[in-house]
Amino acid sequence: MISISRAGRALAVAWRAGRANLVVYVLLAPIAGALPVLAAWLTKLVLDRVANPAADAILGVAIGLAAVTVGLALVPHLTSYLRADLGRSAAIVALDRLYGATDRLRGLRRLEEPAFQNTLRLAEQAGRDGPSRCVDGLLGLVQGTVLLTGLLGTLVVINPVMALLVTVGGVPALLAELRLSRRRANLLWEIGPAQRREMFYASLLTSLSAAKEIRLLRLGGLFRRRMLAELGTANAAHRAHERREVRVQALLAVLSAVLSGGGLVWAVVTARSGGLTVGDVAVFVAAVAGVQSSLSALIDHLAGIHQAMLLLEHYERIVTAPPDLPEPTRPRPVPPLTQGIELCDVWFRYGPDHPWVLRGVDLFIPAGQAVALVGHNGAGKSTLVKLLCRFYDPTRGTIRWDGVDLREFSVHDLRARIGAVFQDYMTYDLTVAENIWLGDVDPAGPDHVRAEDACRIAHAAGRAGMHETIEALPRGYGTMLSRVFELDGDPADAGVLLSGGQWQRLAIARSVLPESRDLLILDEPSAGLDAEAERDIQLRLRDYRADRTSVLISHRLGTLRDADLIVALSGGRVVEAGRHEDLLVADGTYATLFRLQAAGYVPAEAGVTPTG
Numbered sequence: 001m002i003s004i005s006r007a008g009r010a011l012a013v014a015w016r017a018g019r020a021n022l023v024v025y026v027l028l029a030p031i032a033g034a035l036p037v038l039a040a041w042l043t044k045l046v047l048d049r050v051a052n053p054a055a056d057a058i059l060g061v062a063i064g065l066a067a068v069t070v071g072l073a074l075v076p077h078l079t080s081y082l083r084a085d086l087g088r089s090a091a092i093v094a095l096d097r098l099y100g101a102t103d104r105l106r107g108l109r110r111l112e113e114p115a116f117q118n119t120l121r122l123a124e125q126a127g128r129d130g131p132s133r134c135v136d137g138l139l140g141l142v143q144g145t146v147l148l149t150g151l152l153g154t155l156v157v158i159n160p161v162m163a164l165l166v167t168v169g170g171v172p173a174l175l176a177e178l179r180l181s182r183r184r185a186n187l188l189w190e191i192g193p194a195q196r197r198e199m200f201y202a203s204l205l206t207s208l209s210a211a212k213e214i215r216l217l218r219l220g221g222l223f224r225r226r227m228l229a230e231l232g233t234a235n236a237a238h239r240a241h242e243r244r245e246v247r248v249q250a251l252l253a254v255l256s257a258v259l260s261g262g263g264l265v266w267a268v269v270t271a272r273s274g275g276l277t278v279g280d281v282a283v284f285v286a287a288v289a290g291v292q293s294s295l296s297a298l299i300d301h302l303a304g305i306h307q308a309m310l311l312l313e314h315y316e317r318i319v320t321a322p323p324d325l326p327e328p329t330r331p332r333p334v335p336p337l338t339q340g341i342e343l344c345d346v347w348f349r350y351g352p353d354h355p356w357v358l359r360g361v362d363l364f365i366p367a368g369q370a371v372a373l374v375g376h377n378g379a380g381k382s383t384l385v386k387l388l389c390r391f392y393d394p395t396r397g398t399i400r401w402d403g404v405d406l407r408e409f410s411v412h413d414l415r416a417r418i419g420a421v422f423q424d425y426m427t428y429d430l431t432v433a434e435n436i437w438l439g440d441v442d443p444a445g446p447d448h449v450r451a452e453d454a455c456r457i458a459h460a461a462g463r464a465g466m467h468e469t470i471e472a473l474p475r476g477y478g479t480m481l482s483r484v485f486e487l488d489g490d491p492a493d494a495g496v497l498l499s500g501g502q503w504q505r506l507a508i509a510r511s512v513l514p515e516s517r518d519l520l521i522l523d524e525p526s527a528g529l530d531a532e533a534e535r536d537i538q539l540r541l542r543d544y545r546a547d548r549t550s551v552l553i554s555h556r557l558g559t560l561r562d563a564d565l566i567v568a569l570s571g572g573r574v575v576e577a578g579r580h581e582d583l584l585v586a587d588g589t590y591a592t593l594f595r596l597q598a599a600g601y602v603p604a605e606a607g608v609t610p611t612g
């Protein structure tokens, strides 16, 4: 029912998070359980001595009761402080493990699976409060057991039958609560997709990047309604579950009230016939109420641990997930590219139910040369470069780096040799300097830009033709590129936003920051640039690309005409390859695309037929 090993791992997380807090918390648990029992017995003694003045001195007992009362008042505050502090520290340790595990997923495939995203969301939830809930639950069990044992012992002394009845009365509650906790954990899984969609619509409604389109197309109402519909779906599921809970718990409450009511009648009748003292009646009533409430707290703790364990299952599924891309046990060092990259009969599709995107691509990308990929939308150009970066492995066929299959390298080392600007490049809500520095972060170095990085960052910005523009910004390289985050927590210092083309140049600067990249991939790097800027970038990058292998993708074929090799993809295959002039002569796909595009720049009446 409750996995001991999982509970052990949750405790280990709490131990790593805060040993001192945990030790004090553990020591307090039995004390917190013993205090109410002590209070009940001391109350009995005080009452009996008040009722019988001939009995022993009362003062010592009364002081003892007062001390216990102070303890009873203080312990809950201390416990709740420790619980909160331990919870926060345990969340840091657990989330560090969780995001460490997602970071170890080197490919993209897993992140594209809805089931993985659902698991991830519950794992995040479990990571935030799972370990502390387990610790809480386990210590609650310790505290509850001490309390229950003491109170049951008290009850046994006065009325063993009642003790048995109250204990047996707790069994249905235990079974019912465990069932309910399993249902609750399943419910969270079932409503996961609706909650993720709800969050998606909610984030659209407040996201700055979506704001223009949402306002212009007046989509706010639609997305709000959809968000509410998803929320409604989740709420309906919660409501149905809570109704079931209320029904079960009401039934159990009636059972427990009948038991304690019967016990009270018995105690009063017995006291009238002299079988019990006033103190006995008081302690009996307190013990019955105490046993019932501590039993129900114990059951709640068990159910809470049970539910936390079920959610931690999602957490563990993520942190123990096997690598999504097989990594060799003894990876080969990735040599500097001296011969080239060879794709041999590469077939690829995004999933078994998806159509083939690449159907037997054979291609050689010679080292030190610029290879351009052209083709219609959806021809598979970006897919091909994603395979070069090993975001996915080919479904069939191999890709070789100087003759070695990419799968024989560590993915990390391979990527250290590749620089890229993707079509959907990132814009980070960080400073200009950080936006460029992210292109070459030393994993063992500091987590911030160092003063000595300034020179190479400016050099990379210069390569992308951005240096002067950056210098003109309010804080130069220290300018925050965000309208939603302030610099250094100063609300008056909201940053600036760049234009699309300027962001694109920044992405290029990021990709050319490291000098150590052998392969440069530029997937539509100039889509957002004006013609002059595009030419300017081409000239600036020519120097960087000179001794490097580069793969260029662009729909502006004019920018590719100088490439050493132009490769046309169609239907998932290479249909043509050659230099610009040769392909025009061949008069195939490339020539058709090139002429169509060139004709667009020439007045129709001029009747000119560009030939390259």
Ligand SMILES: Nc1ncnc2c1ncn2[C@@H]1O[C@H](COP(=O)(O)OP(=O)(O)OP(=O)(O)O)[C@@H](O)[C@H]1O
Pocket (backbone or CB within 6 Å): 112, 350, 354, 357, 375, 376, 377, 378, 379, 380, 381, 382, 383, 384, 423
């Ligand atoms: N992550 C993905 N999951 C499923 N299908 C995908 C994914 N990415 C791309 N595809 C599909 O693969 C095909 C090739 O896409 P790809 O982006 O490689 O084309 P492309 O040649 O780069 O197109 P474009 O010129 O429009 O950028 C498309 O049909 C697309 O729908």
